[in-house]
Every structure is written in C-alpha cells, then in structure tokens.
Amino acid sequence: MYQTRNRWVVQVVMVLAVLGFIGISLAPLIGAFNKPTPEKKLTQESKLEDEARGLDLVLQREPNNQAALKSLLEARLLLYRQGKANIKEVIEPLEKLAKLNPEKTEYTVLLAQAKLGAGDKEGAAAAYRSILQTKPGDIKALQGMVALLLNQKRPEAAIGLLQETLSTTAPKANKIQPGSVDTTAVQVMLGNVYSSQKRNAQAIEVYDEAIKKDQQDFRPVLAKAMLLKTQGKIDEAKPLFTKAAALAPANYKDQINQLSAGAPTPTPNTTPKQ
Numbered sequence: 022m023y024q025t026r027n028r029w030v031v032q033v034v035m036v037l038a039v040l041g042f043i044g045i046s047l048a049p050l051i052g053a054f055n056k057p058t059p060e061k062k063l064t065q066e067s068k069l070e071d072e073a074r075g076l077d078l079v080l081q082r083e084p085n086n087q088a089a090l091k092s093l094l095e096a097r098l099l100l101y102r103q104g105k106a107n108i109k110e111v112i113e114p115l116e117k118l119a120k121l122n123p124e125k126t127e128y129t130v131l132l133a134q135a136k137l138g139a140g141d142k143e144g145a146a147a148a149y150r151s152i153l154q155t156k157p158g159d160i161k162a163l164q165g166m167v168a169l170l171l172n173q174k175r176p177e178a179a180i181g182l183l184q185e186t187l188s189t190t191a192p193k194a195n196k197i198q199p200g201s202v203d204t205t206a207v208q209v210m211l212g213n214v215y216s217s218q219k220r221n222a223q224a225i226e227v228y229d230e231a232i233k234k235d236q237q238d239f240r241p242v243l244a245k246a247m248l249l250k251t252q253g254k255i256d257e258a259k260p261l262f263t264k265a266a267a268l269a270p271a272n273y274k275d276q277i278n279q280l281s282a283g284a285p286t287p288t289p290n291t292t293p294k295q
C-alpha cells in the first residue's frame with residue numbers, strides 16, 4: 022500500500038505530461054474498456070486485423086512511412102488490449118518510430134515501457150539510458166529509469182542518478198540552455214524515492230530545499246503535505262495542502278483538495294508546470 026501511495030506521489034507531484042504521443046495514439050484504447058456484444062467484438066477485431074495486414078503491406082513497400090507506422094501501432098495496441106496480439110508486435114513499429122524520430126523522446130519512453138511490459142528490463146533500461154545520454158534532464162526518461170531501478174530493488178542507484186542530475190547534469194545543461202532541466206521536478210522525485218524507502222527526514226529536507234528555491238512552485242509543497250499526512254501529521258499537513266492549492270494552476274486545485282480531504286484520488290491527467 023505504501024508503494025502504491027508513492028507511485029501516486031510521483032505521478033501527481035511531478036506534474037509530468039501524459040506523453041503527447043500516448044494522448045493521440047492510445048485514444049482508441051478508451052473504447053476498448055467498453056463491453057461490446059460478442060458479435061460486435063468479433064467485427065471490431067476482424068477490422069483491426071485486416072487494417073494491420075494492410076498496413077504491413079504498405080510498410081513492405083514504404084518501410085519509413087511514419088503515418089503507416091503510427092496507424093499500425095494503434096491497431097496493434099488495440100489488438101493487444103483484446104488479447105489478439107503480443108507485446109512484441111507493439112514493440113516492432115515503436116522501435117522504427119523511435120529510430121526515425123530520435124528528437125521525439127516520447128517514442129523511446131513508450132518503447133521502454135513496452136519492453137518492460139515484455140519482461141525485457143535490460144532493453145527498457147537501455148532505451149531510457151539512450152535518452153539520458155543526449156537529454157540528461159529528460160523528466161519522463163528519468164522517471165521511468167528511477168521506477169525501473171526501484172522495481173529492481175536498487176534504491177541507492179535511483180538516488181545516485183537523481184543526485185548526480187542535480188549536482189552535475191542540471192547545472193551544466195541549464196548553463197547552456199536555461200531551464201532545460203526542471204530541477205524542482207528532480208528534487209521532488211528524489212524526495213519521493215527517499216519517502217518510498219521510509220527515509221522521511223531526508224525526504225522532508227529535499228522538499229524544504231525545493232520550497233526555499235522557488236516559493237511559487239506548488240509541487241514540493243504538495244509532496245511535503247502528502248508525506249506528513251501519510252505519517253499521521255494531519256495538523257502539519259493541512260496548511261501545506263491549502264498553500265499548494267493556492268499556488269497550483271486551476272486544473273490541479275480540485276485534485277489537491279481531494280488529497281487533503283482524504284477523498285479517493287483518481288489517476289491525474291496532467292501537464293508540465295509552465
């Protein structure tokens with residue numbers, strides 16, 4: 022239960038973007054959660070299988086046709102959701118899209134997630150590292166790599182990665198291109214890792230440093246409030262929730278108020294702090 026809470030902390034407080042690519046390419050998956058009649062389901066599956074076969078033929082002639090690759094990925098994702106395709110069939114077009122679009126790290130992040138889903142932890146790690154080599158402050162790749170390391174029960178490696186990002190990588194990158202690494206997001210992530218290991222004093226220290234650095238950023242305030250609430254320190258947490266809600270953009274205020282009240286917390290659909 023503690024790990025579930027921490028995953029929520031990472032998702033909400035980091036205020037990461039839902040991958041733009043996922044937002045487009047996985048949109049049809051929403052319909053997959055409905056319960057169509059058996060006849061309708063068979064018709065949908067048949068159409069998807071026909072579509073995938075047709076796209077395969079297009080890609081045999083035009084292997085770098087990105088529109089076809091994206092459509093094939095969508096079709097295979099839906100078929101995978103319905104148990105009619107395996108994860109390797111999803112990985113294939115993703116690998117091509119990632120190779121064709123090295124500047125669009127969303128493809129490589131999604132590729133890493135797919136590889137992890139296939140049980141290929143080394144492949145997932147390699148995909149995340151390939152992003153971090155060229156974009157060491159990429160928050161989505163950092164988040165994925167940290168989650169992978171924690172899953173492998175390597176919290177010290179996760180902490181070391183984030184500490185190095187803060188002490189070495191971020192200063193260099195931000196000197197060249199100011200704001201290219203969101204250091205507050207990295208600090209909050211580090212605090213969340215400490216929290217996941219029940220190293221609460223260190224987590225609070227990191228959150229406090231982030232709050233002091235930018236007193237208008239609601240993320241470390243919310244992270245600290247959530248940790249205090251988990252510890253049962255409701256009286257200390259409440260004013261922090263109030264402050265976080267006051268600082269946060271309007272589209273996060275209801276979620277923060279729900280967290281403060283202890284209401285059920287839905288999975289957020291968030292965008293980066295501007």
